[in-house]
Amino acid sequence: AQKITQTQPGMFVQEKEAVTLDCTYDTSDPSYGLFWYKQPSSGEMIFLIYQGSYDQQNATEGRYSLNFQKARKSANLVISASQLGDSAMYFCAMREGNNAGNMLTFGGGTRLMVKP
Amino acid sequence: NAGVTQTPKFRVLKTGQSMTLLCAQDMNHEYMYWYRQDPGMGLRLIHYSVGEGTTAKGEVPDGYNVSRLKKQNFLLGLESAAPSQTSVYFCASRTDTYQPQHFGDGTRLSIL
Numbered sequence: 001a002q003k004i005t006q007t008q009p010g011m012f013v014q015e016k017e018a019v020t021l022d023c024t025y026d027t028s029d030p031s032y033g034l035f036w037y038k039q040p041s042s043g044e045m046i047f048l049i050y051q052g053s054y055d056q057q058n059a060t061e062g063r064y065s066l067n068f069q070k071a072r073k074s075a076n077l078v079i080s081a082s083q084l085g086d087s088a089m090y091f092c093a094m095r096e097g098n099n100a101g102n103m104l105t106f107g108g109g110t111r112l113m114v115k116p
Numbered sequence: 117n118a119g120v121t122q123t124p125k126f127r128v129l130k131t132g133q134s135m136t137l138l139c140a141q142d143m144n145h146e147y148m149y150w151y152r153q154d155p156g157m158g159l160r161l162i163h164y165s166v167g168e169g170t171t172a173k174g175e176v177p178d179g180y181n182v183s184r185l186k187k188q189n190f191l192l193g194l195e196s197a198a199p200s201q202t203s204v205y206f207c208a209s210r211t212d213t214y215q216p217q218h219f220g221d222g223t224r225l226s227i228l
Contacts, residue, residue: 004158033214035216037219043204043222044219044221044222045208045219045222047216050214052214091158091159093158093159101147101149101164101165101166101172102147102210103149103161103164103174104159104161105161106158106159107158108156108158109157109158
């Protein structure tokens, strides 16, 4: 089974509107972390936000917030007030606690396109 | 403000040739990783290292070797390149469990 699933291959959003990018995960480890990365067309991987499995509150970083629903095993990224520069690929990734090297497992990504 | 530096940025090889990709980080990170990203897909882990002198296999290690002789450097080798290894390769490093991985800008490798 896929450990990280991103069901939206591509999405459009109007500039200045909010958008939610979906991510579901599968793990039996009680200790894990969830990460979101942005990959613009230039290719680099940019860290956006992190949520730990024991964190009581949803993570927020500026215009980015993470809608963490532990029982549903979902960690959706919410981008508020979309900007043209938000157009990029977005990857959800998970680190499992029993993972010796603390490796990340990535989802297949969602391409977000912001319309002016 | 270097962070994670990958060299080269682009390379074209012929089938059967060998080459080494270099990853250097100046953040004194213990953990280093090599990933590959195929078109339209997420990153897949090739090999990783939890410290100087250590290496371990990731999800897709076949056809690759790695070495971590110095803490700041993590080398990825292709002994006999194959067209299936055409990909973008990313190196990453991390300090501890709760910190994100910092990525290099990637190496675009084409094998003809």
